[in-house]
Amino acid sequence: MEQQDRKNTTEYVIQSTREYLDSIFVEERLIDSGVPSLEMELFGETFSSPIMTPAFSHMKNCAPGQQDGMIEYSKAMKELNQVNWIGMGENDEFERVAQTGARTVKIVKPYADRAKIFDQIAFAEAHGALAVGIDIDHSFSNDGRYDVVVGEKMTGQSSQDIAELVRSTKLPFIVKGVLSVSDAEKCADCGVAGIVVSHHHGRMPYAIPPLMVLPDIAEAVGGSMKIFVDCCMDTGSDAFKALALGADAVCVGRAMMPALQQDGCKGVVDYVTKMNDELRMMMAFTGFRKTTEIEDSVLWMKS
Numbered sequence: 001m002e003q004q005d006r007k008n009t010t011e012y013v014i015q016s017t018r019e020y021l022d023s024i025f026v027e028e029r030l031i032d033s034g035v036p037s038l039e040m041e042l043f044g045e046t047f048s049s050p051i052m053t054p055a056f057s058h059m060k061n062c063a064p065g066q067q068d069g070m071i072e073y074s075k076a077m078k079e080l081n082q083v084n085w086i087g088m089g090e091n092d093e094f095e096r097v098a099q100t101g102a103r104t105v106k107i108v109k110p111y112a113d114r115a116k117i118f119d120q121i122a123f124a125e126a127h128g129a130l131a132v133g134i135d136i137d138h139s140f141s142n143d144g145r146y147d148v149v150v151g152e153k154m155t156g157q158s159s160q161d162i163a164e165l166v167r168s169t170k171l172p173f174i175v176k177g178v179l180s181v182s183d184a185e186k187c188a189d190c191g192v193a194g195i196v197v198s199h200h201h202g203r204m205p206y207a208i209p210p211l212m213v214l215p216d217i218a219e220a221v222g223g224s225m226k227i228f229v230d231c232c233m234d235t236g237s238d239a240f241k242a243l244a245l246g247a248d249a250v251c252v253g254r255a256m257m258p259a260l261q262q263d264g265c266k267g268v269v270d271y272v273t274k275m276n277d278e279l280r281m282m283m284a285f286t287g288f289r290k291t292t293e294i295e296d297s298v299l300w301m302k303s
Helices: 002-022 069-080 091-098 114-126 159-167 181-189 210-221 236-244 254-286
Strands: 024-026 040-042 045-047 084-086 104-108 131-135 173-178 194-197 226-229 249-251 299-301
Touching: 002 024, 002 210, 024 236, 024 254, 069 084, 069 091, 069 254, 084 091, 091 104, 091 114, 104 114, 104 173, 114 131, 114 159, 131 194, 159 173, 159 181, 173 181, 181 194, 181 210, 194 210, 210 226, 210 236, 236 249, 236 254
Parallel strands: 084 104, 104 131, 131 173, 173 194, 194 226, 226 249
Antiparallel strands: 024 299, 040 045
């Protein structure tokens, strides 16, 4: 019964997130518009679009006859010239991802074994990561104690801990799992280069939809770091709304899983290309020529 209640609560968070996204409407601005560019500058490099993959983990058995799912979607992002992310995994897995040529952000879990965090950050830096970071979503479990993920003990992260991780690498450092102005400001104080505004598929009951808190976070720290968003970023229209509310880029997650499982790299290329086309369409219909120009004056909330 308790497990079912938890499932229902998670489903409620996802449903609420989807409903909030769908409650945002967009006005047309067609006169003087033109075909937009989706190009994005990030950490000194140019990418084809602000739509990125999520930091998935544990995908070695993604689909019969395929390589590790992370390898498949990494190859797709290399082909598309878009930013790639991966999550929990050992160093040899990151090395295989790096060999695809995809520009990849490596997110490390908040291991209780702190030496492992430093080791994975150093390895990713040495093997060409675009950026590194830590996932604070998995610090705690459903019972409020420190989490255990695939047999690995996790722990909490203090501001001092995060600042130490930032200093440990020359790469941009990202904190994933920020869902408040308070945590965003603490990240800024620690010198973090970017945050992912996320509720990690509803890990906390009644978690606020990321786009609901995004404008306040962007106002508080948007000038000091990059802001990324995930959770229900399923379409180019979703991405457009997130960019309009203050995000620099978005991660498409579970929505691309069927395409990945069915067609591997090709499936992801096709799915993300469709998102790119829809984002470009939304920009053309609202008069924005560049992704950095998108702003919230075109958005209307359903009353």
